[in-house]
Amino acid sequence: MSTKRKVVVVGGAVSGPAAAIAAARYSMNTKGAAEILLFERAPNIGFAVGGLSYYISREVERIDDLIVLPENVLTKKYGVKVRMGYELCSLDAEQKKVVFRKGGRRHSEEYDALVMATGARTFFPDKPSQEADNVFKFRSPADLRAVEEYLDRHKVRVVAIVGGGFFGIESAEAFRRAGFEVHLIEKTAHVLERWHDDFSVLVEQELARNGVEVQKNTVVVDSPLSSKKVRVVRLANGSKISVDLVLICAGIKPNAELLLDAGAAPGPQGTVAVDKFQLTTLADVFAAGVCTSFPHHITGKPTWCPQALIAHRMGIVAGRNAVGAECAFEGVAFGTAITRVFDAALGRTGLTEKEAAEYLGGKRKLSIVQSESTHAEPFMESARSFMARVVLEKRSGRVLGAEAWGYGGVDKFIDTMATAIAAKLSIDQMALLDLTYSPPFSPLDNIMSRLADEQVR
Numbered sequence: 240m241s242t243k244r245k246v247v248v249v250g251g252a253v254s255g256p257a258a259a260i261a262a263a264r265y266s267m268n269t270k271g272a273a274e275i276l277l278f279e280r281a282p283n284i285g286f287a288v289g290g291l292s293y294y295i296s297r298e299v300e301r302i303d304d305l306i307v308l309p310e311n312v313l314t315k316k317y318g319v320k321v322r323m324g325y326e327l328c329s330l331d332a333e334q335k336k337v338v339f340r341k342g343g344r345r346h347s348e349e350y351d352a353l354v355m356a357t358g359a360r361t362f363f364p365d366k367p368s369q370e371a372d373n374v375f376k377f378r379s380p381a382d383l384r385a386v387e388e389y390l391d392r393h394k395v396r397v398v399a400i401v402g403g404g405f406f407g408i409e410s411a412e413a414f415r416r417a418g419f420e421v422h423l424i425e426k427t428a429h430v431l432e433r434w435h436d437d438f439s440v441l442v443e444q445e446l447a448r449n450g451v452e453v454q455k456n457t458v459v460v461d462s463p464l465s466s467k468k469v470r471v472v473r474l475a476n477g478s479k480i481s482v483d484l485v486l487i488c489a490g491i492k493p494n495a496e497l498l499l500d501a502g503a504a505p506g507p508q509g510t511v512a513v514d515k516f517q518l519t520t521l522a523d524v525f526a527a528g529v530c531t532s533f534p535h536h537i538t539g540k541p542t543w544c545p546q547a548l549i550a551h552r553m554g555i556v557a558g559r560n561a562v563g564a565e566c567a568f569e570g571v572a573f574g575t576a577i578t579r580v581f582d583a584a585l586g587r588t589g590l591t592e593k594e595a596a597e598y599l600g601g602k603r604k605l606s607i608v609q610s611e612s613t614h615a616e617p618f619m620e621s622a623r624s625f626m627a628r629v630v631l632e633k634r635s636g637r638v639l640g641a642e643a644w645g646y647g648g649v650d651k652f653i654d655t656m657a658t659a660i661a662a663k664l665s666i667d668q669m670a671l672l673d674l675t676y677s678p679p680f681s682p683l684d685n686i687m688s689r690l691a692d693e694q695v696r
């Protein structure tokens with residue numbers, strides 16, 4: 240009988256491979272013996288989901304270029320046994336046994352530790368019908384190939400995108416860059432509903448400036464099928480759009496049902512709750528990535544943060560712990576995110592104003608500072624506009640959250656603010672930090688010092 244610790248990882252996109260590699264590295268470094276198996280239901284693993292749109296806009300040459308972690312790296316370099324085309328269908332946490340389906344056959348596997356990295360799936364609104372041949376989701380290489388095949392075989396001029404969140408905006412930009420007429424349909428009053436309106440308005444303006452038609456405060460109410468295709472979508476606001484292709488970007492749902500059915504404690508929004516070791520409430524069952532919610536760094540409350548970098552880091556922690564490490568994940572759930580909107584960028588981190596007010600027990604305990612400036616010294620011809628809004632605890636000036644929009648420097652600002660949140664720094668401390676300066680990169684009176692000056696004490 241093998242004495243190796245057997246770790247089964249389920250899910251092969253971002254957090255699963257990160258977990259498998261981390262488990263392999265940790266056991267190699269500690270000279271522990273582990274057998275690591277990675278199961279994925281799709282025919283591919285290690286895919287950069289975030290890159291899908293950039294293939295549409297032709298900024299990525301081949302779909303296969305998006306495979307950032309090929310199977311042979313896992314097998315040859317790390318000795319991970321990769322099993323593709325296996326769908327997990329049941330989990331018995333007491334017997335420590337999982338059962339997969341492959342084709343018509345069943346395959347069972349026992350484990351010493353299990354890492355569930357099953358991610359999330361596209362949420363489909365009632366309309367338009369997902370049965371239509373020209374209605375697509377956008378979450379996997381298979382989805383991208385299906386879109387490409389349709390574009391190759393049909394004359395497509397008009398694309399409607401349902402959902403004005405990050406993925407909807409990214410996709411709208413990609414299809415527009417590729418020369419399509421693009422309509423973006425958003426249910427709420429503004430795109431990016433989690434953002435302060437000032438930023439959503441700037442995004443809407445940038446989309447409009449680049450020819451994307453944005454319809455807000457409305458939903459698809461009718462989308463009749465003709466020869467299995469949606470030709471027209473009718474919106475609740477009375478407008479009617481003739482379409483050739485529809486992309487659904489209306490949100491995602493965590494794939495946590497198997498864990499919850501097996502008795503794991505739930506988190507918010509259909510996720511499974513994990514602790515800072517990525518452990519569920521089931522013995523030796525870890526979970527990582529977008530099927531999980533994690534204690535928020537500031538509030539301590541379980542929070543769902545469906546972002547790639549966090550999913551990857553959670554995978555590392557889960558993988559190490561599955562082979563006996565005691566690795567804790569401290570800095571998660573800021574909701575740090577960035578997206579490009581044509582020439583501009585939009586980024587955020589930490590708590591929104593509403594979340595911060597709930598956390599501190601009232602709006603009056605907050606100080607909100609906003610500043611508009613340029614990303615470089617204003618005397619530089621290259622200087623472009625930059626706007627930031629930061630949520631502070633009034634009493635201490637501690638940074639709780641930040642949003643930024645601009646044509647340069649947004650990533651730098653947001654990463655710096657995420658670091659400030661992790662280190663519990665105040666905006667005054669940020670303003671006095673020794674940061675980079677040179678006219679093409681930032682003004683001497685940089686955004687941190689401007690924001691510090693804006694505080695109402």
Ligand SMILES: Cc1cc2nc3c(=O)[nH]c(=O)nc-3n(C[C@H](O)[C@H](O)[C@H](O)COP(=O)(O)OP(=O)(O)OC[C@H]3O[C@@H](n4cnc5c(N)ncnc54)[C@H](O)[C@@H]3O)c2cc1C
Pocket residue numbers: 249250251252253254255278279280281288289290291292325326327328356357358359360377378379406409494527528529530545546547548550
């Ligand atoms: C179009 C798009 C763009 C994005 N852009 C960004 C970005 O720019 N920045 C960012 O931070 N995030 C981005 N994201 C989000 C990010 O990609 C996800 O957070 C990340 O993919 C999560 O990784 P994951 O491994 O947890 O889950 P997933 O990527 O959802 O992968 C889960 C895997 O598990 C498999 N699986 C599920 N159930 C089973 C089962 N029962 N048996 C076997 N296998 C199973 C699935 O097939 C899948 O491969 C984007 C997402 C999309 C869709």
